[in-house]
Amino acid sequence: MRNTTRAAAFVVAAVTGSMLLTACGGSTDDSADKPKKQVTADHASEINPQPADKVKQGGQLRLSVANWITQFNGNQVQGGLGDRTTMTKPMLPSVWDVDAQGAFTPDKDYIESAVSGDKGGKQVLTYKINPKAKWSDGTALSYRDFEAMWKANGLGDEKYLIVDPTGYEDIESVKAGANDQEVVVTMKKQTSQWQAMFWQLLPAKFIDTPEKFNKAWVEKVPATAGPYKVGSIDKASQTVTLVPDEKWWGEKPKLDKIIFRALDRVAAVDAYLNRELDAVSAGNADYYKRTKKTPGTEFRIGAPWDMTHIVFGANGNMADVKVRQAIQLAINTKTLADIPANGMPVDYKTLGNHFYMGNQKGYQDNSGKYGKGDIAAAGKVLDEAGWKAKNPGEIRTKDGKPLVVNFLETAGASATIKSQDAASQAMLKQAGIDMKINNVPENDYFDKYITAGNFEMVSYRSTSYTGLASDFFASYRDPKGKQLFQNNGKIVTPGGEAKFREALTAKTPEEAVKLQQEVDKLVWDAGHTLPTYQTPAVWAVQKKVANYGSPGMASVDWTKVGFMK
Structure with a gap:
């Protein structure tokens, strides 16, 4: 998922990559006793870079994606998924x-x-x-x-x-x-x-x-222009196979096939252990521990623009900005970040900014009072909004109705994701908020709930491959009727869209960064989204794989990806 169809943010299912969290108990992995990698601008990419003459001609690279893709037009509202990007980059042109x-x-x-x-x-x-x-x-x-x-x-x-x-x-x-x-x-x-x-x-x-834009790319790619083309799309086996395009005018690609299989992350790790995949995300301690025992494995770690966050929807009690602010006050993001970091070879850093990663030029912590786990402050905000409780720890009520918020979780979520969601649930309960966890089928997660704006709280990752502020405008602009852009929660940030437009038209990068910080502060106060941490990309890859792994923000040169001689 290292390449995007355009510089837009992409959402990644909560069961993918480093969102597969570890339990809160003590680590059973010996990596916990070793110094952890600090993913910085100087250590941002690991792909085993090799010159073309060191890569053999031929072979099949077997990879997995978490979701079966139905829309291959990345500009169409249902096409903004990282898995689609992963599969289309080898066969569609990039500027x-x-x-x-x-x-x-x-x-x-x-x-x-x-x-x-x-x-x-x-x-x-x-x-x-x-x-x-x-x-x-x-x-x-x-x-x-x-x-x-x-x-x-x-x-x-x-x-x-x-x-x-x-x-x-x-x-x-x-x-x-x-x-x-x-x-x-x-x-x-x-x-x-x-x-x-x-x-x-x-x-x-x-x-x-509109007919072609919306439908011509559903479960098919009608035209390509890249080193690879579609060999087959097999819905029954949830497999997309790419083969070299004999009409390609550039450097001859190394591989005979690239095979993508749609597998949930547990199944993907199992497939890697069974030597059915050549690389797999090892984004939690359990997967890291399991995959490192596979002969020939090395871990490649990069620093992409990859934010794990809790996204709020303007439905139910979440329509009240005070409720959203109270949730941001009550949840301690360091607690959430420590869960996936436990037993991993890399630290997970909390984020105080919606637009910049901690290792990125322009980063500034604008979270202020939010994200620190201040239960008393959360209670005060709720009291002012009329949500009362007779005793500490009781669920608050207003006009006789309990303060219930619904949190979406995929039915296939691992025990480790459930551990993190349970941690959020416990923190909110201390503030008098009843967070109910509702399971939905993984294949329905985005189409029926997220992109449709049909949720109150949900946690997923957003990724970008440029870090440009304009990547995220669609996520924070005001919805217009049924057009949500990428503001899936339909939260309006007062003054946010206008200020964001100022940032986009700034004449200098310095002015743009300054204005973007002002936007960020407005987004925090609107209770739009709670950033939790930057998600490092940890991949288990067979050592023989060249020019592929965890490239961070960098493009993948698919003509050079292959196996070492």
Whole structure:
């Protein structure tokens, strides 16, 4: 999941990766007695980098994803999942390559250059497409693909069920330049974060109407333009197989096949132990302990933009901002972070910011009083809001109704996730809040609940591969009717959208960071989302696998991924 369809935040199911938490008891793993890795900007990526001549030609790389993907259009509202990104990156074009620190350079296989300039007082973006780049039907990549993406995402047509219009809605025009392979994008508004747009390109002919945009990519990929293409999509076996594309114009890929199987994380670890997978997320102490006993295994740890958080929904009693604020006051995020860190080879750091990771330039702790586990302060806020209890520890009531909030958990959640959710439940009970844990089928978790805004409290991860503030605008802007963007909880942050727009149009990075801190403080007070910790990416990988593992924020070069000679 290291590459995104565009610079938007992606949600990852609560049963994946490091969200598979360990129990609160003492560690039984000897790693607890060893110094833990500190994932910093200097230690942000581990992939066993090897030159192409050290990687053998051939072989099958067997990987897993947590969810069966039904929507392969990453711009469509149901397509914003990291697992979809994982599977589409080897076969769809990217504008940008990103390094482990988040620096951008054009992906030369597709884009020869991409620059921002000024013309007549307006910001103009110019992209020069590699003339060799073609879609699988033989059509050359062109300005039409950029134009179609703008029209779908930026013109406000509600028939296009989009993830995020950020940036696109501020475009005035998309036209051909000297030829069809030169794209000239004229902006209505200045933006310092223009790289967030056109992240992963899609062919115009398959997104240029709402019908095609929403449905042409359901359980199929109608066109590709990458080193790999779809070999088969087998719903019965929950398997997607990619094979080399003989029409690929770039460096010949090393692998014969990339095989993705949809497996829950317990099954994925079992499959790795049975030598059925070549890599697997080892994001909790149990998985770490089990996988490290597998011969040939090494652990690759990276620092992606990956935030585990509790997301609030504006339903039921959670519609009251005071209830949300009280929950933020009552929950001690250090307690939650210590659970997954127990028995792991890396520390889990709490977060006091919704937009920056602790090791990222621009990080500032704006949490203030929230996230410290202050039960007394939570009680005071609830008292002021009319939620009363006769005795400490009793469930509070208002107008004769108990203060109940419903928390979503997947039916397949591990015992370790249940341990963390139980910890939150216990902390809230001390404040007089009855947090009821409701199990839902894993396959329904996102489509029927999260992206539909049908929840009161839930915990999942959001990931980004650039760290640009614009990645997250969709998660904090005000919903419009049925269009939630990525603000799944439908929480309105007073003044937040306007301030965020100021940050997006800032003329300097320093000004943008300053404004983003102001947005962050508003988000905290709105009780929108409670960040808990940065989730380090811990992967168990067979040592022979080259150029793959835990790249952090960096792009994966799928032409170089393979097995060492």
